[in-house]
Amino acid sequence: LQATNVLNQLYCSQLHGQLANQEAKKQSKKKNGKLMSDGLPRLLSSDEFYERVMNHEKEQKRVADDKKTRREEREQRSGALATWKRLEDERKRKNNKQRT
DSSP states (O other), X not given: OHHHHHHHHHHHHHXXXXXXXXXXXXXXXXXXXXXXXXXXXXXXXXXXXXXXXXHHHHHHHHHHHHHHHHHHHHHHHHHHHHHHXXXXXXXXXXXXXXXX
């Protein structure tokens, strides 16, 4: 009976850890972009809500700019990698030619 309780306690603590990890993962996901996601009524002309809207728009613009910057960097990196591969193949071809 005591061994069963110990095993049950270990199992419950493991499940508790998994559930905490699952909830943390769910919280860390990307926000859905809703300003009034809790369903409560808001005064749309209040200063607080206006600030939230302005902050939200700034955040959306920042995210879009970051995405564009990452895309440009990825394109530059792929271009540099293509050039490097071409030069590397040429070098290998010359080495193979010298060996034969």
